[in-house]
Amino acid sequence: xxxxxxxxxxxxxxxxxxxxxxxxxxxxxxxxxxxxxxxxxxxxxxxxxxxxxxxxxxxxxxxxxxxxxxxxxxxxxxxxxxxxxxxxxxxxxxxxxxxxxxxxxxxxxxxxx
Amino acid sequence: xxxxxxxxxxxxxxxxxxxxxxxxxxxxxxxxxxxxxxxxxxxxxxxxxxxxxxxxxxxxxxxxxxxxxxxxxxxxxxxxxxxxxxxxxxxxxxxxxxxxxxxxxxxxxxxxxxxx
Numbered sequence: 001x002x003x004x005x006x007x008x009x010x011x012x013x014x015x016x017x018x019x020x021x022x023x024x025x026x027x028x029x030x031x032x033x034x035x036x037x038x039x040x041x042x043x044x045x046x047x048x049x050x051x052x053x054x055x056x057x058x059x060x061x062x063x064x065x066x067x068x069x070x071x072x073x074x075x076x077x078x079x080x081x082x083x084x085x086x087x088x089x090x091x092x093x094x095x096x097x098x099x100x101x102x103x104x105x106x107x108x109x110x111x112x113x
Numbered sequence: 114x115x116x117x118x119x120x121x122x123x124x125x126x127x128x129x130x131x132x133x134x135x136x137x138x139x140x141x142x143x144x145x146x147x148x149x150x151x152x153x154x155x156x157x158x159x160x161x162x163x164x165x166x167x168x169x170x171x172x173x174x175x176x177x178x179x180x181x182x183x184x185x186x187x188x189x190x191x192x193x194x195x196x197x198x199x200x201x202x203x204x205x206x207x208x209x210x211x212x213x214x215x216x217x218x219x220x221x222x223x224x225x226x227x228x229x
Contacts, residue, residue: 033216042117042204042219043158058216090158092217100146100165100208100215104158 003027004105006091012111019078021108023091029103030096032074034058034066036087037107043090049074081112115140117207119220126195126227133180134190134223136205142166146208147188148217149179153201161203164188192225200227 003026013019023032031050035043035058045058047066055066063085065077078085088109092102116139126132138147149161164172164179172179180189192199202224206217 031215040221042221043206043217044219045216048216088156092158094215101148101160101163102217103160104150106157 004091004093004103006089006105006108008108009106010109012113013081014113015082016080019081019110021076021089021091021110023074023076023105025072025074025091025093027093027095028071029093030071031094031102032068033092033094033102034064034074034076035090035092036060036085037090038087046076046089078110081110083112086110086112115142115145115207115209115218117205117218117220119205119223121223122221123224123226126192126225128197128227128229129194131191131193132195132225134192134203134205134225136188136190136220138186138188138205138207140186140207142209147179147181148206148208149177149188149190150204150206151199151201152204152222153198158204162190195227197227197229200225 005024007022033048034046037043044060049055049068067075088107090107091105094102118137145166147164151159162174162177164181176193178191202222204222205220
């Protein structure tokens with residue numbers, strides 16, 4: 001357990017509005033990840049970070065941006081939310097080095113109407 | 114392309130019996146890792162077990178063991194002595210080797226129901 005919190009836990013928003021999800025960790029893990037979970041797809045990587053201000057795209061990054069200004073915080077922004085972005089969003093962290101396990105936050109359920 | 118396949122959408126098992134959840138993978142990398150995660154109905158993702166591709170022995174964690182057959186590209190999860198609390202969705206995942214990512218590629222999951 002990496003002491004990961006996500007906020008908000010639930011959100012309903014309208015199409016076209018910007019949305020920011022926050023992931024906060026207390027374990028000083030170097031790597032942080034954002035995934036989305038959709039039925040029939042498992043979890044898919046949106047963006048990841050390998051250090052402060054170091055981020056890169058995952059396999060489903062279109063329509064999303066991220067920022068990491070502090071080790072403990074990783075923000076995911078939907079610039080203009082669409083209904084296809086209705087999903088459950090998970091943040092995960094990894095300590096790094098030879099340790100490969102990723103530990104997940106509780107998730108954020110986002111509904112775009 | 115790397116891929117994880119879980120062919121069992123759902124399974125039933127009687128309490129106290131053992132159950133095997135299937136996972137096959139496809140990769141051309143020599144170095145990789147395989148994971149199992151549990152997702153109960155409350156929604157959180159719980160790490161269960163990890164097997165590295167160079168590990169010679171099958172990984173075990175309490176009642177969980179990973180039956181790793183490299184030549185067959187399978188990484189099945191075995192749960193011994195099932196408990197009612199084991200009812201959950203189980204995901205197999207593979208670590209994509211290299212660089213800063215080490216991202217996980219997930220299968221679509223198997224829903225396990227433990228019956229009393």
